Amino acid sequence: MKGTLMSPRVKADEPSASPPSAPTRSTLPSFLTSGLNIRALTGADWFSALAALLLLVAVIGLMNPAFFSTTQLINVVQQSVYIALMAAGIAFLLTQGEVDLSVAGNYVLTGIVASLLIQGGMNTWLAAAIALLCAVGVGAFNALIVQGIGINSLIATLAMGWVLRGLAAAVSEGKQIIGMPVSDPFFAILGGGKVLGLPVSVWILIIVVALLTVVLRATPFGYRSREIGSNPDAAAFAGIPVNRNKTYGFLLSGGLAGLAGLLGLAFFTSGDPTSGGGFELFAVAGAVIGGNPLTGGIATIFGAAIGAILLKTVGVGLVYFSIPAVWSQFATGAIIILAVSLNGLMARRKARRKKT
């Protein structure tokens, strides 16, 4: 890309940039002292999530060296792919001041639709394509309710999530859809395939994050998304098609939730109407922690993915800290509140520093 012209935030947001290259500030707990270098604002936003992630990995690993094994680490990332994809899509909505809480339901329904079609004998790829189309259609429906009727996206998509999950439970009659042709390339490649030692699903995440980062930073759609969230009145005044742009956001979010659903199906080799519990929370919280504030205007796709991976790591880490299973949901929720609070405090501190 055109390096000379890029603003620091653009550079900082490229997933390929290694942490030290982010024009950052002082020493170790930079996620606590961030804000010293204003020009690295966004960089600092995802940087703190990444730093927290590395710190967490180090702490878990030190307490239990078994965690440091490559297989284990790759496993964590692989398990994060689903929520990371959703978080990436949600980032495009958060920056426009909207949100999509139907992603978990969409994830579940996509898996059920695809597995039912496959069970019925349809070609796996065709079934996957149809299921994906359904997921995008859900995004369109969300957009219709939010933009067309003018319902707040928080309640509209939250209810939509229930609708989708309920639909999945109904058409599957509450049972797992099994009997998938496991040796079929769809399952063999997307579910179990590896390239250069990394699972295919992780590669897909990497490609999606890279692609969407370019979309966010270098296309009119990306510019407009950030403009809408940064100053909604000015965006409308400038003639930006606000509703159309938000609609694209919902379609993207739906499509990515569908993609996650397909990858989940390929990995678990069964459609499960009870899966994906709390994915919407993890996806939104991951996006926020990664540097996509709910107030909009700022976005980082890489950060959203990192935030999601961070939360998944917390979940895995709980096992290593031998938290009793019955307490794990409590602990996860508490940690999310803690992480989001920390994030919010830092943002406020940064804003205050800027004012003076």
Added chain:
Amino acid sequence: MHAFEAQDIRKSYGGVHALRGVGLAVRPGSVHALLGENGAGKSTLVKIMTGVTRPDSGVLRLDGRDVAFANTAEAAASGVAVVSQELSLFPHLSLLSNLFPMREPRKGLLIDTREMLRRAEPILEQLGVDAKPSVLVEDLSLADRQLVEIAKALVTQPRVLLLDEPTSALEGGATERLLEILRVLRSRDVGVVFVSHILQEVMSVCDEVTVLRDGEMALSADPIAHHTVPTLVKAMIGDKVVATETVARADVEDLAGSAEGVLQVTGLSLASGVHDVDLTARPGEIVGLVGLAGSGPTDVLRALAGIVRPTAGTVTLPGGRPAPKGQRAHVAAGVAYVSGDRRRYGLMLEKPIWENMVQVRSMGMARDGLVMRKASLIERAQGHVERVGIKVGSIADDVSSLSGGNQQKVVMAKWLDNAPSVLLLDDPTRGVDVGARAEIHGLLRGASNGGAVVLMCSTDLEEVVAACDRVVVFYRGRAVAELEGERITTQTMLELINTGVPEEATA
């Protein structure tokens, strides 16, 4: 030929005629002033010329061709650009990105930042913007943001540029900076429409003037050389001058609380840049605080209301009590802060008039017990309607059904309801017509006569002349001068707020 021409424009909103056949013609390379009081139709005409709204009838002509704009983007694409009063930038995006909303140059699917820079650099240089194109707009100073607004308009290579009260956001030395910008625009042969209410400024930068009054033409493209500030004022307000006389409203005297002594401010400093301000306000006088935007008066008022915390200095409320901490504690101590931004800070628009009026005392402060007796609340509110003089159908109507002036009187009433001994007013007659303005001033005088301490900020210097007994002038965060009685004139205040130095000293 004119660069841009509007002819016989008519527009009404729900039966109210905002514009009744007005026109405006701008020559290329000239600066054309558009003047008029609040409500004269100025902003409606600007909206029509920039594609925000469409006229009911009339013709827009650009370089002699008839045009019609569906929206602002279309107007911009045709060569009509606008720099509005409210900055319309995207704070989270870089300066460069801000220059091309909806017209980003592209290379295939992607945005061509190199092309952006190529187009923007000469303009930024000409305007004297020193900031790097990559810097985020939220990190720019207010003055630089204003320049970015103008640069954003100029990258479209406009034929016409509308500057809608541009100096309100420019800091000290505003006029010189503005003259420099206008020189750039003239050299580019742009036709400039200049909307402002600082008449001195209009006199010094414009070539021609069009004045609107009550939606009609009062002056049409007169050379500015034929005019002086008084003749312009006369054109703007016509024969209504009598209605601007302030008559103290005795009805409200016993509504306002009586201050036991002076309000004393000593060495007040604020994070916003206000530095070491001393101030005394006595009961029975109305004190005006004036200065350019960002120079301090509004910040001081907000500090007195407990909204912002001072970094240094003390505020002593009447009666010798030190000011408490926090906004609510101030209200409880008898401080009222009336904002001109009534939609945002003053009113619950979709609630009945009576409920708005009793909000501070009965709900906010819970001074009438835990159980609300609707009948007695309505009765009290009805009393206020008469005392304050609000023209209202039913007190059960929503506030949104009232005119701007009457809405503002509701805001006044709800604060007077709490019997404040200190009344702080921030631009209290913003967007209010002349008649209602005089009536609101009458309310202030009434409260003041009743023994309240009254402090007022206003961006309208004529208002300060009309309403205040004493004026404190701010310049770059400091209180630099104090005027009293006959010395309170628009001329003196303009001089002081722009230079910080009184006339005699510069002469």
